Structures are given as structure tokens and as C-alpha cells.
Amino acid sequence: MTTRLPFASYLDHLRIESEAFAVALTDVPDDRQVPTCPDWTALDLAHHLTEVQSFWAAVVSGPLLTDEAAEDVAKPAPAASVPAQLKDLRAASARLAAALATTPADTPAWTWSTEQTVGFTFRRQAHEALVHRLDAQLTAGLRTPVDPTLATDGVDEALRVMFGGCPPWGQITPVAGPTVRLVTSDTGASWLISPARFTGTDPDGTAYDDPDIVVAESDSGGEVAATITGTAEDLLCWLWKRPTVGTLSHTGDESALAAVSQVVAQPIN
Numbered sequence: 001m002t003t004r005l006p007f008a009s010y011l012d013h014l015r016i017e018s019e020a021f022a023v024a025l026t027d028v029p030d031d032r033q034v035p036t037c038p039d040w041t042a043l044d045l046a047h048h049l050t051e052v053q054s055f056w057a058a059v060v061s062g063p064l065l066t067d068e069a070a071e072d073v074a075k076p077a078p079a080a081s082v083p084a085q086l087k088d089l090r091a092a093s094a095r096l097a098a099a100l101a102t103t104p105a106d107t108p109a110w111t112w113s114t115e116q117t118v119g120f121t122f123r124r125q126a127h128e129a130l131v132h133r134l135d136a137q138l139t140a141g142l143r144t145p146v147d148p149t150l151a152t153d154g155v156d157e158a159l160r161v162m163f164g165g166c167p168p169w170g171q172i173t174p175v176a177g178p179t180v181r182l183v184t185s186d187t188g189a190s191w192l193i194s195p196a197r198f199t200g201t202d203p204d205g206t207a208y209d210d211p212d213i214v215v216a217e218s219d220s221g222g223e224v225a226a227t228i229t230g231t232a233e234d235l236l237c238w239l240w241k242r243p244t245v246g247t248l249s250h251t252g253d254e255s256a257l258a259a260v261s262q263v264v265a266q267p268i269n
Contacts, residue, residue, distance in 0.1 A: 003156040003189060005149065007105045010122040011097060013150050017129035018093040020144070021049060022086045024136040030082050034139045036242055042139050046085040047078045049132050050092050056121050057095040063109035063118065070110045096125065113165060124161075127154045131240050138243070151232035152187045158239040159191055162268045164215045170200030174214050178225030178256035184232040192216040192224065195259055211263050226252025228260065239264060 005013075030043040037045065058064065058073045076092070079085035103109075105119035113120055130150060137143050146154075159182070166172045177195035184190070198212040230238065230248040237244045241264075250257050 003153040004123070005126075005153055007100075007119065007122045009150075010126040011100050013126040013147065014100070014122075014129050015093070015097055017126065017133045018049070018053070018089070021129060021133040021136045022089055024133065024140045024142055025082055025086060028082060028136075028140050032139055034135055036135045036138055042136075043078070043082050043085060045132065045135055045139065046082055046089055047076075049129070050076055050085060050089040052128060053089070053092040053096045053125065056125055057092060057099050059110055060096070060099040060103050060118055060121055063103065063107055065108060065110055067110070093129075100125075112167070113161060114168070123153070123157060126150065127157055130154065131242065134237070134242050143245075146233040146236065148184075148187050148232045151236045152184055152189045154236040155182070155184065155189070155232060155239060156191070158236065158268075159193065159213070159215045163239070163263060164193075164196075164213050166198070167200070167202070169202055170198055170208065172212055172214060173197050173199070177259065178253055179216075180252075180256050180260050181219065181224045181227045182235060183227060183229040184235060185229050186231045189232070190219040192219050193260065210266060211259065213260070213263050224252070225256040226250070226254075226260075228257070240268065 025042055025046055028042045030041060032042045034040040034042065034045050054076050055073050059070060062069065064070050076088060079088055100122055103118050105117065105122055107118045108116060109118045109121065110116065111120045130146065174194060174196045179192050179194045182191045182193065193213045193215050196212040196214045199209050201207045228248055228250055230244065231246060234244040234246050234248055238248060
């Protein structure tokens, strides 16, 4: 099963979600708390997305190829107010979109993932903008739907890259345990996930030994211990610890469901 969108579609979604983010925060006070990121204010949230998009614009424009080059990218200074920060954000978004629009997706470029091409940035930054658009809207007391096709791919990315992915200094080892199926009720996509263990020590010296998952290449349609079903938007929000619109359906073995919930409850770094 592939959920990936054409690269032009990722670029369209990046532009749409980034602008929706800015519109949502336009009249929000600088110091309003972000409910989904309670340590942040609205100004912090706006600066974060500005910083992220500025960074990836620099990576793609280079293109940058090494850890050292990525570490040397200058960080934009925070603005004094949300309106000023949104002006900087729109400029950063335009730079990122322009860089992606003029760079082939298969161009080699630095990423923190095993996928070392510009194509990674097309996908990741569309989803980055989407998740933070939800944060911005919730901060403003708003909510608009997520495109189901984008949300379906967002579920796949969260499972395979954010949870099931592995940095070069780590290792994911499958362990014995039940398989759980995730199903999008609106788009008909499904994934089989099984338990694993993530171990390793990061470059800063922090050691990890945590429960994780492995995701099957495709859903064979066989028997599973449990199933979690919801709309693509709700599954995406559940994985990213954002409020769902509806309720997810959980059926099957309770211990298998609890094991998945334990993994999803961990921070996405």
C-alpha cells in the first residue's frame, strides 16, 4: 500500500496549511497559551514554524549535504509580536515553497532521516505545517477539516517515520507479541503494526531503551489481535496527541491495544 502524494500535491498542501496557520493566529494575543503545546504561547508557536521553515528552505536551497552544514544554518530571531512573527513566517514559507518548486525531489540533501533527498522535505514539511495549523486553530478556538488524503499519508508517515523510523545511532528490534491493525474508516487504508524495542545512545549521550513498533510493508488481510478504527484525521490526531473530532473504535485483545497506546503515548521527537 502506498499513501504517498505527488510532490506537487505536497507543495500545494504546504502552502495551504501554512497560510491557514497564519490566518488562524492573526488576531490571537501574543501570550495566549497553545492548548496542545502548553509550554508555548501563540508567539512561541509562530516563531517555531518560522524557524522550521527557514531551516528547511536553507537545506533545500543549498542543497546542504552534511550534519555540519545543517548545524551551521542561522536561526531567525523571534519577533516582538504575533503580527510581526507572521510576517516573518510568510516570508519563510515563500522561501521554502520556492526552493521546493525549483528542486527535483530526488536531489540529494541532508535530513535527519534515512531518506536523504529533497523528497523527504516535501512530505515532512507538508505534515509539519498541517499539525501546527491544527495547533494554531485550536489556540484561536477554531477548527477546520483536514484533507482526508493528506491525513491518510500523515498516518503512514507518523507510523513509519516518526514512530517506526530509526536514526543511524539506534536499533529497532522486533519482539514477540500481537499484531494490531489500524484502519481509516473514510479512506480505506490500513496498517499492520507489531511490537518492537528501540535501543541506542544519541550523539548527546542519552541512552534509550523504549517500546516501539514495526510496520508491515502492506496489510496481508490476515487475522490480528486487535483493530483500531477511525477517520484518517482522527487517527492522525491521535498519533500526534492532538484532539480528535470523533471517537476511535478499539476492538480485540485489550493487552495488544494497551501496548500500542503505550508507544503512542511517548513523545514524538
